[in-house]
Amino acid sequence: MKKWALVTGATAGIGESFTRLLGAKGFNLVLVARDETRLHERAAGLKENFGAESVVIVADLATEVGCAKVEDYIRANEIEVLINNAGFGINKAFTMSDLAKEEEVLKVLVRTPMRLMHVALPAMKERNSGVIINVSSVASFIAGGAYSAAKAYLTVLSESLSTELSATNIKVSALCPGFTRTEFHQRGRMKMAGLPNFMWLNSDVLVAKAWKNAISGKPVSIPGWQYKTLVGIISLVPRSVVRRLGMNSRVKKR
Numbered sequence: 001m002k003k004w005a006l007v008t009g010a011t012a013g014i015g016e017s018f019t020r021l022l023g024a025k026g027f028n029l030v031l032v033a034r035d036e037t038r039l040h041e042r043a044a045g046l047k048e049n050f051g052a053e054s055v056v057i058v059a060d061l062a063t064e065v066g067c068a069k070v071e072d073y074i075r076a077n078e079i080e081v082l083i084n085n086a087g088f089g090i091n092k093a094f095t096m097s098d099l100a101k102e103e104e105v106l107k108v109l110v111r112t113p114m115r116l117m118h119v120a121l122p123a124m125k126e127r128n129s130g131v132i133i134n135v136s137s138v139a140s141f142i143a144g145g146a147y148s149a150a151k152a153y154l155t156v157l158s159e160s161l162s163t164e165l166s167a168t169n170i171k172v173s174a175l176c177p178g179f180t181r182t183e184f185h186q187r188g189r190m191k192m193a194g195l196p197n198f199m200w201l202n203s204d205v206l207v208a209k210a211w212k213n214a215i216s217g218k219p220v221s222i223p224g225w226q227y228k229t230l231v232g233i234i235s236l237v238p239r240s241v242v243r244r245l246g247m248n249s250r251v252k253k254r
Contacts, residue, residue: 028052134175
């Protein structure tokens with residue numbers, strides 16, 4: 001019998017890549033996003049290409065109703081893999097941004113993955129199996145506004161849970177990509193024309209690496225030599241330099 005994987009933000013970008021990787025590995029999928037039409041298109045593609053069954057959950061994860069809808073499904077069904085991928089950023093300094101939008105970022109990037117993990121983990125612990133991948137960002141290592149702060153929460157919580165569950169067969173890992181060719185920057189109205197081509201990552205490649213790292217028990221996955229180098233430099237330079245780097249780059253790293 002096939003096991004089930006749940007992916008938030010499943011219709012595009014990194015989430016869509018995860019659905020195909022998991023479908024190819026023999027999982028059925030629970031697909032979560034706001035766009036019902038695209039969700040059903042994704043489900044049809046997974047069925048055609050991999051023979052995977054899909055359950056579609058239309059939910060806005062910035063809302064209490066949307067978050068609770070996914071929580072309720074996890075409570076009632078056995079989920080072997082949880083991919084917390086849904087996210088967005090706003091391309092404004094904190095003091096210039098809209099408060100309601102800042103709260104939406106916090107709810108989608110912090111509250112929802114925290115609650116979905118809190119609901120999924122008891123059942124995973126009971127059967128001593130499961131995989132959770134939280135799609136964080138290289139931005140979690142710098143000081144780039146509320147987005148970086150939210151992603152830092154996700155990275156650190158993933159590391160903590162990986163340690164807490166190290167004696168079990170449950171794997172928790174944070175995927176921390178840099179700039180990736182997805183719809184993310186377009187939706188956030190971020191101008192990316194000046195970024196060199198070598199800084200862009202391919203979502204299928206980084207997702208495959210993230211899965212391999214998670215299964216091997218690696219708590220943090222940083223795809224791409226360019227971003228491994230960047231994080232290495234960040235760990236060595238004074239924090240004052242890191243803060244300036246964050247403030248000078250107001251572009252979200254996903």
